[in-house]
Amino acid sequence: MFYQFYEFGHAAMAPWRATAENMRVAYSNPFNPLSYTAMGRSLAAGLEVFERVTRRYGKPAFELPQTQIAGVDVSVHEKVVWSKSFCDLLHFERCLPPHHGNDPKVLVVAPMSGHYATLLRGTVEALLPAADVYITDWKDARMVPLSEGRFDLDDYIDYVTEMIRFLGPDTHVVAVCQPSVPVLAAVALMEEAEDPLAPASMTLMGGPIDTRINPTAVNRLAEEKPLKWFEDNVVMNVPWPQPGVMRPVYPGFLQLSGFMSMNLDRHLVAHKEFFMHLVKNNGDSADKHREFYDEYLAVMDLTAEFYLQTVDTVFIHHALPKGEMTHRGHLVDPSKIRRTALLTVEGENDDISGVGQTQAAQRLCVNIPDSNRMHYVQPDVGHYGVFNGSRFRKEIAPRILGFINAHRSGSRAEQTSVVLPLRRPAAKRQKQVV
Template sequence: MFYQLYELNHAALAPVRAAADLMRLAYSNPFNPLSNTLFGRTVTASLEVFERTTRRYSKPAFGLTETVVDGRPISVHETVGWRRPFCNLIHFERSLPAGHPADPRILIVAPMSGHYATLLRGTVEALLPSADVYITDWIDARMVPMTEGRFDLDDYIDYVIDMLHHLGPDTHVIAVCQPSVPVLAAAAVMEKANDPLSPSSMTLMGGPIDTRINPTAVNKLAKDKPLKWFEDSVVMNVPWPQPGFMRPVYPGFLQLSGFMSMNLDRHMIAHKDFFMHLVKNDGEPEKHREFYDEYLAVMDLTAEFYLQTVKEVFMKHSLPKGELMHRGERVDPSAIRKVALLTIEGENDDISGVGQTHAAQTICTNIPDTMRMHYLQPDVGHYGVFNGSRFRREIAPRIVAFTRAQARSSRPAVTRVIKGGKSA
């Protein structure tokens, strides 16, 4: 019922939003003598803030049409070569010059945690000059009809394995946050089966491998509430007339509410500053618009995937305990021997605490020391692990170097462990 009320409220506000947008255009029109007055700018700013805080944000576009390779700009085209009901695999196909040597093939597994894969636009953009990049484009569960069946953690692992089979040998996989667990599980399943198409390397970034270590507010919530509470409180059916009508989901707007409440003061200050910049006609309001156009665009998750993740990852800690099951078989991280491992954490991460991702280094006991590395990035939070200036300058080059070094045809004799930006 709560989801239906949310939809009804959104629909009821639609004409008010339309009127606010019309008034904003009228007051900001340069032919309106009030547009350059303090009163006119205040009205315009108020109307824009109202419209932006009450709208539903649609899925953004990646918009990556160009990159630079060897100092030359080249075009980039998005193609989709692998499709499933709950995910498309996007390839950022570069128009490389003839004779350019092969770059590492990288599969980025985006988080299925409420935001669209476009949240990793900066991640893709930083890797494009040096890699052949693919990314998982997860589908909003409210847009998937019930006839397509369920999607749970087992299916997630199967999807990752299927994508690696599709991409072929010597593929490198990067998991950003939530997919660290299913990606590690997929590698373990493939290695146990002696799958020749297991990835050459996996990079786990800010992921909840073992949430018993340095628990954050997100981790504590999952521990403080029984699974039944999550089933009763946050799982809802998709309302009519959406294509996924009656599908049980964890709505994206609830996930967004949780994220925003963790830093509510910061978001309120950002919106106040945005309003004042509009009134004073200074600053760079476009940066605010771009960030929140992305941040406020959310998608629903299937209830079975969400509840299984809460139970296995945050409550039972099944993977680090060696108790995670996939299709009736135990997932054994010690089976991983040929997949190199890079773990990356942010010093100020308040979503996945320091040490939670590094735990993968402990449970993957049979990866040779020459094929593993850990990096702790100083002075960044969760978002900075995969985006921003420090990611572009300090993290992305390390990922590219690691993938190049760990191509199965050119693995070195020694791989250093790096902590806090210094060699160890």
């Protein structure tokens, strides 16, 4: 009933939000003399903060209408090119200049861990000038009718495999955070089956391949609780009138409360500063706050079976690094990967996937030649900085594109192959697992 109470509370607050927004507009109106006073600006600021913290944020848009290729601005159009019940595959189709040639096809697998794929807007934006980019746009489980069936970790692996096959030869996969495990599993299964459409390269970024290494607070929480605890405390049925009514899910609002509680003091300070920026009419800083929290506070529900299977497989039993992970009863063996090149990327200050957890994929994929593998640790970034921000644009994205181009098939790949020298931080002590 907790989800129903949440929905009722949200509906009950609707008149108050509408009233607050109308009053904010009134106190911000340039024809209102009070809007020029400290009291008027403070009232308008407080009303906006109230409206924003009680609002339910919808799915954001990517809003990437153009990119720049060889110094020329070109338009970009979003197209759904593949679709199933729980995911759309978006293609960022660029209007390429004449004689440009073919850029590598890059499939960005976004995390299905609470936030929408738009959280990777910066990732896509950085890759667009040099790559033909596709991204998995996972659907909010509460919007999927119960008649569409279940969706678990095995289905996730199937979806990834189908999308790689759909894109065809010379596809390069980039998995950000949570999908590192299912992507590695999908590629291992394709390689074992000698699938000619196995991706040319695989980039795993800040992913929980082996959470026994440098465990974080998130890892420890999962290990301390039995699976039954998660099933009893965080799984709820979608209430009426949502399309997915009665579907068991891990609700987005619960996930958001977990995200916020990890750094609650930081969020409180951010909202206090937002209030002061509004009072002082500091528009640029206020806009940055709105832009970040419009994305951060937009969350989606996960199907219960996917969430529980992921917790059990990845965080409790560590099935992949132990050699015990299965896909529909078939053992997943990363040592079968031979042709797909592997790049692993980590952030030095990552508090979600500790340093060494993603690198563990290098140890598991023992049969990838040394010439086809690389590991990089980005200094001075946390989890978010692994796939977004200035350091990602300047240091990580060029390495990803260089690695991809170095492992393309065809003459163009040989002409554009660039692998930048790596800069590693000073070695930090890690808790290794034997």
